[in-house]
Amino acid sequence: xxxxxxxxxxxxxxxxxxxxxxxxxxxxxxxxxxxxxxxxxxxxxxxxxxxxxxxxxxxxxxxxxxxxxxxxxxxxxxxxxxxxxxxxxxxxxxxxxxxxxxxxxxxxxxxxxxxxxxxxxxxxxxxxxxxxxxxxxxxxxxxxxxxxxxxxxxxxxxxxxxxxxxxxxxxxxxxxxxxxxxxxxxxxxxxxxxxxxxxxxxxxxxxxxxxxxxxxxxxxxxxxxxxxxxxxxxxxxxxxxxxxxxxxxxxxxxxxxxxxxxxxxxxxxxxxxxxxxxxxxxxxxxxxxxxxxxxxxxxxxxxx
Amino acid sequence: xxxxxxxxxxxxxxxxxxxxxxxxxxxxxxxxxxxxxxxxxxxxxxxxxxxxxxxxxxxxxxxxxxxxxxxxxxxxxxxxxxxxxxxxxxxxxxxxxxxxxxxxxxxxxxxxxxxxxxxxxxxxxxxxxxxxxxxxxxxxxxxxxxxxxxxxxxxxxxxxxxxxxxxxxxxxxxxxxxxxxxxxxxxxxxxxxxxxxxxxxxxxxxxxxxxxxxxxxxxxxxxxxxxxxxxxxxxxxxxxxxxxxxxxxxxxxxxxxxxxxxxxx
Ligand SMILES: [Mg+2]
Numbered sequence: 001x002x003x004x005x006x007x008x009x010x011x012x013x014x015x016x017x018x019x020x021x022x023x024x025x026x027x028x029x030x031x032x033x034x035x036x037x038x039x040x041x042x043x044x045x046x047x048x049x050x051x052x053x054x055x056x057x058x059x060x061x062x063x064x065x066x067x068x069x070x071x072x073x074x075x076x077x078x079x080x081x082x083x084x085x086x087x088x089x090x091x092x093x094x095x096x097x098x099x100x101x102x103x104x105x106x107x108x109x110x111x112x113x114x115x116x117x118x119x120x121x122x123x124x125x126x127x128x129x130x131x132x133x134x135x136x137x138x139x140x141x142x143x144x145x146x147x148x149x150x151x152x153x154x155x156x157x158x159x160x161x162x163x164x165x166x167x168x169x170x171x172x173x174x175x176x177x178x179x180x181x182x183x184x185x186x187x188x189x190x191x192x193x194x195x196x197x198x199x200x201x202x203x204x205x206x207x208x209x210x211x212x213x214x215x216x217x218x219x220x221x222x223x224x225x226x227x228x229x230x231x232x233x234x235x236x237x238x239x240x241x242x243x244x245x246x247x248x249x250x251x252x253x254x255x256x257x258x259x260x261x262x263x264x265x266x267x268x269x270x271x272x273x274x275x276x277x278x279x280x281x282x283x284x285x286x287x288x289x290x291x292x293x294x295x296x297x298x299x300x301x302x303x304x
Numbered sequence: 305x306x307x308x309x310x311x312x313x314x315x316x317x318x319x320x321x322x323x324x325x326x327x328x329x330x331x332x333x334x335x336x337x338x339x340x341x342x343x344x345x346x347x348x349x350x351x352x353x354x355x356x357x358x359x360x361x362x363x364x365x366x367x368x369x370x371x372x373x374x375x376x377x378x379x380x381x382x383x384x385x386x387x388x389x390x391x392x393x394x395x396x397x398x399x400x401x402x403x404x405x406x407x408x409x410x411x412x413x414x415x416x417x418x419x420x421x422x423x424x425x426x427x428x429x430x431x432x433x434x435x436x437x438x439x440x441x442x443x444x445x446x447x448x449x450x451x452x453x454x455x456x457x458x459x460x461x462x463x464x465x466x467x468x469x470x471x472x473x474x475x476x477x478x479x480x481x482x483x484x485x486x487x488x489x490x491x492x493x494x495x496x497x498x499x500x501x502x503x504x505x506x507x508x509x510x511x512x513x514x515x516x517x518x519x520x521x522x523x524x525x526x527x528x529x530x531x532x533x534x535x536x537x538x539x540x541x542x543x544x545x546x547x548x549x550x551x552x553x554x555x556x557x558x559x560x561x562x563x564x565x566x567x568x569x
Contacts, residue, residue: 020433039526040433043429045459046456048456049424050422050453052458054421054422054423054425054426055425055426055429057422057423058412058422058423058424058425058427058428059427059429060426061411061423061426061429062431063434081416081419082422082453086412086422090405090412091415105359115474201568227380273383
């Protein structure tokens with residue numbers, strides 16, 4: 001997804017002269033082309049995320065469309081108050097891009113895990129949160145964020161993710177996508193965990209359970225229309241996210257469902273437990289350790 | 305009208321607002337009213353009729369708790385009617401105890417300290433990218449310089465050669481509940497900023513001529529830091545350099561005494 005982001009922003013900045021790319025001192029090779037083409041609209045802001053976020057606010061207040069880029073936890077919870085007051089309160093068109101969604105950087109240790117970013121950022125008024133599920137959606141998300149001109153957080157994985165989506169020009173922030181239609185079970189996938197959910201779907205299908213797969217790339221605003229339909233049409237709804245269960249997308253759906261008096265017994269929320277993960281290996285191993293695997297998704301459904 | 309006279313009027317406005325709304329931070333406003341008066345009367349190229357004009361000079365009151373000083377000068381310059389000052393702190397008013405960007409003339413949401421300089425850096429940077437000539441001025445408190453974000457921004461400004469950015473520190477030697485020097489030592493303040501790559505000028509923050517002159521300085525490729533030595537509560541004898549007035553609200557009789565001292569009928 002990182003490479004897709006670099007490519008997309010390089011292309012988009014050719015036409016859109018309002019784009020300014022701010023980096024928190026990462027992406028040296030990644031942005032070679034961008035920097036060559038837009039030397040006046042690239043700034044390495046140093047290892048100073050609070051400052052970078054404030055700078056983005058000032059640029060946006062002056063008519064630009066700044067994009068901040070660094071590792072997910074540092075570009076979100078590290079500089080939370082700057083996001084809250086400098087970006088969300090004045091409702092400025094800043095795009096915050098974090099690389100390292102969930103357990104993408106599992107082996108770098110808990111400092112680099114990002115299991116709270118969605119929970120924290122979705123409490124901020126005016127914020128939009130988009131979690132692309134593959135490199136194709138990275139470009140689509142960036143285009144959309146530039147179009148809506150609102151505070152937007154784009155949660156990237158790392159690099160080398162498989163391509164799972166068609167280049168669907170209908171991609172809209174706030175509108176989930178059906179990747180497969182079944183009748184009984186709805187599997188909702190958020191962001192970078194989609195390959196695991198698609199694998200889980202195969203198990204459901206082998207067991208002759210008719211299953212839909214929904215790519216819920218936008219967490220905020222939540223797709224109310226889609227969720228309403230799902231709660232009416234399906235017997236069980238399973239939401240999977242590579243993020244803490246506390247305050248994550250499952251939690252957002254519970255809040256929404258409670259407000260709308262829906263049968264929340266149908267909902268199974270799968271994500272990370274309330275603890276720091278240490279010595280958890282690489283992303284796959286870390287996913288195993290917290291049950292974010294195709295098999296475990298099916299087992300949890302069985303036990304529910 | 306002479307700027308001294310205007311400043312006296314604005315001081316009275318601030319005192320009245322604090323009295324009416326029973327709101328704190330009066331001394332912090334009185335400390336920087338001379339600076340704001342000179343900025344808005346002599347320095348900033350702004351048009352109250354077109355508050356979002358893209359070539360305007362920008363001013364950010366980073367020490368947002370001194371909001372009444374900003375509201376007083378904005379009203380004086382015609383960003384809104386002077387009568388509107390009476391709504392300060394009341395339900396439905398945009399004149400909140402800390403400035404909201406929804407109000408015309410407010411460039412950033414301030415009140416949480418340490419935010420203004422980074423935002424100012426972004427605005428100054430935007431002028432550089434688009435070759436615009438406007439300047440950006442950020443006013444901070446000395447206590448505010450406890451915040452690490454101030455120093456992140458200080459590094460950014462000099463590294464990106466933002467010589468169109470002015471930061472003023474209203475150095476009144478006090479912060480919330482004590483002497484600045486007793487809480488987190490800022491000394492040697494001038495050397496700190498110089499070592500961060502800024503051009504530093506020290507002035508008396510109540511001397512209108514000196515404040516005006518700072519902005520007529522020769523070209524530099526560095527951002528400019530003005531250490532404005534001030535007296536907290538300036539202009540009212542019984543408030544001057546008495547930090548109780550960081551939170552104390554003036555009574556009716558305080559108001560009458562202050563009015564007399566300011567020479568306003
Ligand atoms: Mg002070």
